[in-house]
Amino acid sequence: xxxxxxxxxxxxxxxxxxxxxxxxxxxxxxxxxxxxxxxxxxxxxxxxxxxxxxxxxxxxxxxxxxxxxxxxxxxxxxxxxxxxxxxxxxxxxxxxxxxxxxxxxxxxxxxxxxxxxxxxxxxxxxxxxxxxxxxxxxxxxxxxxxxxxxxxxxxxxxxxxxxxxxxxxxxxxxxxxxxxxxxxxxxxxxxxxxxxxxxxxxxxxxxxxxxxxxxxxxxxxxxxxxxxxxxxxxxxxxxxxxxxxxxxxxxxxxxxxxxxxxxxx
Amino acid sequence: xxxxxxxxxxxxxxxxxxxxxxxxxxxxxxxxxxxxxxxxxxxxxxxxxxxxxxxxxxxxxxxxxxxxxxxxxxxxxxxxxxxxxxxxxxxxxxxxxxxxxxxxxxxxxxxxxxxxxxxxxxxxxxxxxxxxxxxxxxxxxxxxxxxxxxxxxxxxxxxxxxxxxxxxxxxxxxxxxxxxxxxxxxxxxxxxxxxxxxxxxxxxxxxxxxxxxxxxxxxxxxxxxxxxxxxxxxx
Numbered sequence: 001x002x003x004x005x006x007x008x009x010x011x012x013x014x015x016x017x018x019x020x021x022x023x024x025x026x027x028x029x030x031x032x033x034x035x036x037x038x039x040x041x042x043x044x045x046x047x048x049x050x051x052x053x054x055x056x057x058x059x060x061x062x063x064x065x066x067x068x069x070x071x072x073x074x075x076x077x078x079x080x081x082x083x084x085x086x087x088x089x090x091x092x093x094x095x096x097x098x099x100x101x102x103x104x105x106x107x108x109x110x111x112x113x114x115x116x117x118x119x120x121x122x123x124x125x126x127x128x129x130x131x132x133x134x135x136x137x138x139x140x141x142x143x144x145x146x147x148x149x150x151x152x153x154x155x156x157x158x159x160x161x162x163x164x165x166x167x168x169x170x171x172x173x174x175x176x177x178x179x180x181x182x183x184x185x186x187x188x189x190x191x192x193x194x195x196x197x198x199x200x201x202x203x204x205x206x207x208x209x210x211x212x213x214x215x216x217x218x219x220x221x222x223x224x225x226x227x228x229x230x231x232x233x234x235x236x237x238x239x240x241x242x243x244x245x246x247x248x249x250x251x252x253x254x255x256x257x258x259x260x261x262x263x264x265x
Numbered sequence: 266x267x268x269x270x271x272x273x274x275x276x277x278x279x280x281x282x283x284x285x286x287x288x289x290x291x292x293x294x295x296x297x298x299x300x301x302x303x304x305x306x307x308x309x310x311x312x313x314x315x316x317x318x319x320x321x322x323x324x325x326x327x328x329x330x331x332x333x334x335x336x337x338x339x340x341x342x343x344x345x346x347x348x349x350x351x352x353x354x355x356x357x358x359x360x361x362x363x364x365x366x367x368x369x370x371x372x373x374x375x376x377x378x379x380x381x382x383x384x385x386x387x388x389x390x391x392x393x394x395x396x397x398x399x400x401x402x403x404x405x406x407x408x409x410x411x412x413x414x415x416x417x418x419x420x421x422x423x424x425x426x427x428x429x430x431x432x433x434x435x436x437x438x439x440x441x442x443x444x445x446x447x448x449x450x451x452x453x454x455x456x457x458x459x460x461x462x463x464x465x466x467x468x469x470x471x472x473x474x475x476x477x478x479x480x481x482x483x484x485x486x487x488x489x490x491x492x493x494x495x496x497x498x499x500x
Contacts, residue, residue: 058397090402098399108390112412122398125408167394174398 008035011209012057012178017066019052019233026052028233030066034178034226037207041220043244044230045256050213051105053230054180057211058100059093070099071177098126101171105183107163109155115142115166116151119173127174134173141169145199161192165199172203179203181212217260221245229253281460284451291447292468298364298443299430305365306372306429307422311411313373314380319402328377335374340432343367348439364436364443372429379421383414416484423480427473444468 012034019027027049034040042050055061057068059076068075075096077088088096109118119138123129129137142151145165155163164184171179181200185193197219204210204223214220220227220241227244229237229252237250248254271279317328335343347367351358358366387410395405437446448465452458 060393060397094396094399094401094404097397100397102394102397104390104394104397106390108388108394110391110394110409110413111388112409121408122400125404126399170398 008037010034011036011038011071012211013067013069014053014057015067017053017056017068018064019049019056019061020064025233027056027063030230030233030235032228032235032238034209034211036177037209038225039204039208039210039212039223040226040228041212041214041224041241042228042230043214043217043220043256048230049233050230051182052233054102054182054211054213057178057180058097058102059088060102070096094126098174099177101174101176101179103164103167103171103179103181103184105186107155107160107167107187109163109166109170111155114152114154115147115158115162118155118166119169122170122174138169138173141173142166144172144202145169146195159192160188161195164188164192164196168196168199168203177209179208179210181210181214183213183215185214185216217245217257229256231256276460276463277457280455280457281464284461284464287447287451288444288464288468291442291444292472294441295430295433295443295445296472298361298368298436298441299426299433301365302368302372302429302433303422303426305369306376306425309369309373310376311380314377314384315403315406315411317377317381318384319406332374332377335370336378340371341435341438343370344435344439360436360439360441363439364433364441368429368433368436371432372425375425375428376422379418379425380414383417383421384410386417387413419480419484423476426476430469430473430476 010033012032014030014032017027017030018025030049030053032040032053042053044050052061056063057070057075062076073096075088076093077086080086109115110121113121116135116138119141120131120134123137124131124134127134139148139151142148145168147162147165147169150158150162150166155166158166168184184200185196188196193216197216200210200212200219201223210223212220212224224241226238227241228235229244229248229250231252237244237248237253239249243249244253245257248257270277313328313331316324317332318325320328344363344367347358347370348363351363351366384406391409391413392405395409396402400408433443434445436443437449440446444465448461452461455461
């Protein structure tokens with residue numbers, strides 16, 4: 001079930017997650033493990049629950065049921081000695097989220113701050129690093145995502161691809177244990193998609209633990225250790241890229257992948 | 266008034282010049298009280314407006330109730346409450362501070378709503394990105410939401426200062442020497458109705474016009490990241 005790094009310890013464990021929005025079941029009994037250094041890619045149609053799963057991990061959405069452990073720590077609360085569930089305070093939740101970087105489909109860069117400040121803000125205010133150090137590190141990270149020279153531009157002055165790379169640098173600046181990517185290239189044209197995927201490929205090569213929701217199946221095949229297919233809130237199939245793309249077992253997976261094959265349309 | 270009146274369009278210009286220094290002095294009192302009230306209103310209105318959006322539910326309802334009371338009652342009521350009711354619970358203020366406190370109450374009532382609307386108009390992805398990075402709600406408010414909301418508040422806040430200046434005319438009923446009161450006093454002594462009222466009106470208009478201009482200037486020059494705010498989504 002787990003991919004390439006099966007000797008590595010489990011970093012993220014999701015068990016029996018349920019989430020409803022009104023009458024719609026967004027997640028049904030979803031379970032998944034991600035090992036340290038593993039690259040997991042989730043695929044599936046829009047509305048299949050991929051984004052909800054990601055957003056439950058850092059509690060932007062609060063799951064109705066189920067449990068999430070990050071590095072052995074229960075996300076979003078804890079059980080008291082008598083077995084009672086105690087919801088995490090907003091401060092505790094904030095501390096837990098520091099270990100999880102998130103990249104959004106719509107970038108969500110802080111609109112009033114320069115690229116450099118977008119990256120430096122978290123380390124400076126959340127991790128209480130000295131300003132000069134936070135900014136020096138932010139410069140390095142911007143260079144790493146190929147944006148040296150763009151430090152002082154506002155988000156509105158950057159292309160979508162550049163904004164998304166700033167967003168990746170911003171997430172990395174917190175030194176997260178896990179990076180979540182929620183359809184990071186869905187809002188971008190093919191050329192801009194490519195520059196973002198290249199940065200993600202570099203991260204993958206550095207053994208960054210990544211959980212990626214994407215429709216870029218080529219990327220999934222290239223970097224993923226493990227691919228999961230979701231349909232109607234259920235994780236219906238998990239396997240290596242070869243298993244999922246070349247020998248999908250579940251009829252839904254087969255139908256979904258057929259849409260992408262040359263004969264599909 | 267020994268000299269012959271200098272008439273222009275039927276107005277006694279010499280008299281208007283003569284009373285001008287007193288009127289300007291009264292205008293300064295008006296502006297001073299209004300500015301103090303607006304400032305106190307902002308100091309209270311921003312945290313209250315923030316809590317109105319991100320605070321615990323009971324607190325949100327409490328603030329909403331307060332706002333409904335302030336906005337749903339005539340402004341003069343707030344002056345009367347501060348002037349007559351506060352001494353009953355042991356708080357004695359002179360006329361000047363009665364004016365400041367009552368105007369602050371009025372200002373807060375509207376500023377809470379201005380802050381709330383501005384905060385809620387910031388794209389929700391901004392708050393999510395802040396929280397996802399590990400900021401607490403207050404941090405996200407002060408570092409991300411409020412700076413972006415500030416520019417949107419400015420026109421409304423200037424309007425509110427204008428409202429407060431206009432409401433300050435009600436202070437004449439508790440004998441604060443602001444512009445309307447001083448104008449009235451001169452009229453009672455001299456019966457120069459038109460000259461005094463015209464001068465009062467022009468002075469109010471000058472101050473309020475200057476404020477409107479200032480607001481537009483700030484909006485355009487100081488907070489120039491506006492382009493980014495209008496299109497927080499993909500470009």
